[in-house]
Amino acid sequence: MTDHHAGNEAYYVPHDSKLPVWLALGLIMFMYGFGSSLNANADGSDASTFLTWAGFGVIGVTLYVWFSTVIKENHAGLASAQLKRSYVWGMGWFIFSEVMFFAAFFGALYYVRNFAVPWLGGEGEKGMAGQYLWPSFSPEWATGTNPSEYRPGPAETMAAPALGSSWLSYLPFWNTAILLFSSFTIHWAHTGLKAGKRAMLTGWLAFTVLLGIIFLFLQVEEYIHAYEALGLTLESGIYGSTFFILTGFHGFHVTLGTFMLAMCLVRVLRGHFSPEDHFGFEACSWYWHFVDVVWMGLFIFVYIF
């Protein structure tokens, strides 16, 4: 640990800051407003909508100022090597917490497919439940029917086409290709940054942002198709529930990741980041690889199997 000594001496402890308490205020405004909007129209939904957006605005402005401050501090040379390591640890464990968030939904998917749905269909050790409750329910995944006849299931699901048939018309296949490729493009942008090749950095980074936008566009297409043509909705039973919560939260994270990379692009165009010092970029690229890995899990467990 002796080599950390020099860093320790210069560890930058920031002055008092108005940012945290503003962010906390923005968060509670947003959450309270959003909660009130969801909770129906009882008490003037206009006020809650306003509160939601006002909170969103406060969060946005505060985060903008916060990140600008950190960037300025770094440019002013206040951030020691040790402080930068704190950012690295922070981002790494933040991504791990995101992994665990998705793990909850993957775990739910695993449980319903291997336990809940078979049992409801009268199979397995606890199949008695289905035999008593809904004896006519047949438990096939991806399920088009629900145990209760009062809850209409989807006409079709997003399950992958049979082996041997063409995947070229299967949209999730293209989405997978796009995201996988974008992991390479962001890596090439990173390589360019480290080698001091700014054109390579700018080009591949811009291309990655474009791929992210195309992915999101196709995802919206898929949702419209699911809702309008397939009858596959949030309300259409457990298949729709798991499908939309997993792909939906993934899509939300892709949106965030695309936004982060777009911000990086803006910073690159303004001449930020050096071959030695670019953790802001690297953190965003880690995040991008993370959403890519989650998508691979999704493609395998939601679409194919």
Added chain:
Amino acid sequence: MSAVIEAHHDDHDHGPAKGITRWLYTTNHKDIGSMYLWFSFIMFLVGGVMALVIRAELFQPGLQFVEPALFNQMTTNHGLIMVFGAIMPAFVGLANWMVPLMIGAPDMALPRMNNLSFWILPFAFGMLLSTLFMESGGPNFGWTFYAPLSTTYAPDSVTYFIFAVHLAGASSIMGAINIIATILNMRAPGMTLMKMPMFVWTWLITAYLLIAVMPVLAGAVTMMLFDIHFGTSFFDASGGGDPVLFQHVFWFFGHPEVYIMILPAFGIVSHIISTFSRKPLFGYDSMVYATSSIAFLSFIVWAHHMFTVGMPLAGELFFMYATMLIAVPTGVKVFNWVSTMWRGSMTFETPMLFALAFIFLFTIGGFSGLMLAIAPADFQYHDTYFVVAHFHYVLVSGALFSIFGAVYFWLPKWTGHMYNEGLGKLHFWLSFIGVNVAFFPMHFSGLAGMPRRIPDYALQFADFNAWSTVGAFVFGISQLLFLWILVQTIRAGQKATTEVWEGSEGLEWTVPSPAPYHTFAEPPKVA
């Protein structure tokens, strides 16, 4: 905490700002630690009042004071407030104050995020408590908020409850990330991992638990939100989901959560026992490994909370044996504490009394936990007052007693004053007697079959319940004495020395009392 530092060449070395903005805008780990501790104390009193409402109602059979609907809200919010509002923030507050001091760091690794983690909490709990005054009433489905009680049959206010959990969870995750970054990145030169004070070790492991399971809790309440507002059927069998799925997800969070509330306590007790025995901690390495083992096991035992839901036999057996395995590393810890005291020159100041009571009473709670771990026996105990007795022994006379001990132990370092030892001991004995009178009879009423969370009960449980209520009021009211001792110590009192305690070991005892606003701007050397 009025230490004024002379003007330094280093402009970071300023004293605290004046007025309310000091607390709103601070980035100082000591200020933030103090705010966490005061916040948790206020929540402790709020949750305590709810507990006394519950106990007052249960003093006699029949319905006396509150409607069953309000009773349900009291049990629910008492649990939520105590777990998420009192115990957890108290430990985070102690970590904020002590971890930088113990590892020789100038502050927490990410000081602004540190303040954000704190300030989310008053807002989140304000929102949670506001639901009690809403037309639908507050959450009434128990602190474990099982579906479908918390979804199909929940009051409207459940939406605010869900968002309060999201916010508190975000606060915990940021706090945990900060603590990990601090411990891994900011230790003074020479302080290798296996030289870290035990409190730092236990908090490091706790922070990993937090990062791993708070997002899972967020996932659980998110699925609830979707079931309630967007028509999904995660916890609804008619659409192919399963209410039991909720319990699996919840307890995958919930069991590590109970260790989040006890591992830092293990660290605190290790320090106190060693200091007042005037001996180094016995079996330091084995303590580290035992803590890690407990943390690992906490991930594979969750379904022992659900033995009666109708799991396959293989599940019952696996979770039963895995749970019993936890007794081994926990036993290692208890024996190490006892061995630390063996032939030590012990004295019995207030922190030591709380630590000793911790060992005895936590062990009782551990043993009742072993009884609950036996799946076939649990069919009798499940959802009875035996469970209530068990987790209050580990959380009140375990976690909370360790926090009391920690406050008395470090208060002279924080304030520069010694507390009143006589009043401290009085606080201990009142708490000790109150806790046991309140919770010991619950073992019997539970074994005899009294169900938890019900405002009325059969006549044969009357005596046990009367005793419990008397004990609860003794315990509750004696906490006002604690408040008085705190205020008195902060305002005046005998000057504390730098070492404070004879036999104190560690970097926190090398800085003056009260600890200056900024400490270890230059890292100390650790041999």
